[in-house]
Amino acid sequence: MNRKLIHSIWVVGCLMGLGCLSPAAAQDYPASPLDKEGYRLIFHDEFDGEELDRSKWIPEYLPSWPKDRSVCRPTYEMKDGILRLTIDKDSKNEFDKGMYISGFMSASRTGMHHYDPKRKALHDIKTEATQINQYGYYEMRAKMQAGGGVHCAWWLIGFEDNPNQTCEIDIFEILGTDVNRIWSTVHSWKDTTITYHTEHPWFANKKLAEEFHVYGFDWTPEGVTVYVDGVQVMTHRAAITYPLVQIISFYDNRAAKGAWTGTYDPSVPYPKSFDIDYIRMYKKIPEGYHALPEHELRITGIDPARLQLNEGEAVLRDMDGHVTRELLYTPSYVNVHYNDGTVTQQFVEWEPLSDEAFHKVQEAGTVMVNGKITGLPDSLLNGREATLIITTLKKDSDEK
Incomplete structure (x- = not known):
C-alpha cells in the first residue's frame, strides 16, 4: 500500500480516537x-x-x-x-x-x-x-x-x-x-x-x-x-x-x-x-462533462498564441541589456483543450526569431512561428506543435 495512504488512514484513526503511540502525531492533518x-x-x-x-x-x-x-x-x-x-x-x-x-x-x-x-x-x-x-x-x-x-x-x-x-x-x-x-x-x-x-x-x-x-x-x-x-x-x-x-x-x-x-x-x-x-x-471539470480515465483523455484543440503589433514597433525582449531572440509581449504558452472540457496552459519553446522574420514583423502583415509544446506526453500530443500568429498593423498615414 502507498506510504502516504497508510499515513492518511493512520492519522484519521488517531483523530477518531482509535489510539496512537505518539500524541503529537495525532495533530497532523491528514x-x-x-x-x-x-x-x-x-x-x-x-x-x-x-x-x-x-x-x-x-x-x-x-x-x-x-x-x-x-x-x-x-x-x-x-x-x-x-x-x-x-x-x-x-x-x-x-x-x-x-x-x-x-x-x-x-x-x-x-x-x-x-x-x-x-x-x-x-x-x-x-x-x-x-x-x-x-x-x-x-x-x-x-x-x-x-x-x-x-x-x-x-x-x-x-x-x-x-x-x-x-x-x-x-x-x-x-x-x-x-x-x-x-x-x-x-x-x-x-x-x-x-x-x-x-x-x-x-x-x-x-x-x-x-x-x-x-x-x-x-x-x-x-x-x-x-x-x-x-x-x-x-x-x-x-x-x-x-x-x-x-x-x-x-x-x-x-x-x-x-x-x-x-x-x-x-x-x-x-x-x-x-x-x-x-x-x-x-x-x-466544467458542467456537462465528466472525469475520464487517463487512457481516454484526448486533446480536442490547441489555440494559437497571438501577438499584435503596430508597424515599426516590434522590439526584442531586453532586460537590463540581456537580449533574447523573442519579441516583447510574446505569449510563453498555448491553451490546450481536452475531451473532458478542461483547458491547460502549456509552456512553448518557440523557434528563435530570425533576422529575416524580425525585419518582416516591422511591416504590416502576418508572420507565423512554430513551437514545441512542453509538459505533455508525446502519446497525448501525437505530433502537434504550437503556432504563434504575429500580426503587424499598418499605421494610418496621418500618424507617420
Whole structure:
C-alpha cells in the first residue's frame, strides 16, 4: 500500500480516537486523497524520489539577481516522501546580506520578479517553465519552522510575458515568530487591473511548526480563495487574466532586527527546515462533462498564441541589456483543450526569431512561428506543435 495512504488512514484513526503511540502525531492533518471529485489532477509531486524532479521544477530561486548565481540553488533532503528544504549554519546560499534562502520554482527567465528597482539583472537566464497555469485548485501539505528571522512561503507570480503581468499571490507566508498565523496576500505591483488585499488569521488549535497541515488555493476567473485544513482563511475578487508560476521558498534572515519576521534568534538550532509532503494542481471539470480515465483523455484543440503589433514597433525582449531572440509581449504558452472540457496552459519553446522574420514583423502583415509544446506526453500530443500568429498593423498615414 502507498506510504502516504497508510499515513492518511493512520492519522484519521488517531483523530477518531482509535489510539496512537505518539500524541503529537495525532495533530497532523491528514493528507487529501490524490483524486478530487469534480476535478482533474494535472500536476503533482509526492516527493518520493531522492532529488527534485527536473521535469517538474527548476532548482533555483530568482537567479537573475545575486552576483553569484550558485547561491540560488536550494539545499534540501528527500526522505520517506518528504521534501525538507534546509538552511544550516554554514549554508552557502546567502542571497542578500544576511538573508539565506533555499527555494525552487516552476519557471524562470531573465529579470523575473524585479522586486527591487535599484537592482539590475546580472545573468542571462534560460526562459523555461515546467508548469504554467491559469485557474484551478492547488494544494500543499507542509510543516513550518519556528524562530526569529525565519519564514516559509508558497507563492505565485506572473511570468511577465507582458512586463505589467506582475500579480503576486502569497498563498501563505508563515513567520517563525508568529508561527500559528498565516499571512495570505494578493499584490498587484504593476498590474493596475487588480487590487492589494491581505488577511492574516491566527489559529488557537494548530501548531503549524510542529504539525503537518493542508493548505489549499482555489483560483477562478472571479477571484482567489485560500484554505487551511479545508477552512477558508482568505478570499478576494481579482480577475487575473494571465497564467502564474509557482515559487516555494524558505528564508533565514540573520540580519533581522525587529523586522516583519522578527529579530534573528541565534538560539534556534540548525539545521532549520520547511517540510513539504506534496504539491498538487487540479482543473475543475466544467458542467456537462465528466472525469475520464487517463487512457481516454484526448486533446480536442490547441489555440494559437497571438501577438499584435503596430508597424515599426516590434522590439526584442531586453532586460537590463540581456537580449533574447523573442519579441516583447510574446505569449510563453498555448491553451490546450481536452475531451473532458478542461483547458491547460502549456509552456512553448518557440523557434528563435530570425533576422529575416524580425525585419518582416516591422511591416504590416502576418508572420507565423512554430513551437514545441512542453509538459505533455508525446502519446497525448501525437505530433502537434504550437503556432504563434504575429500580426503587424499598418499605421494610418496621418500618424507617420
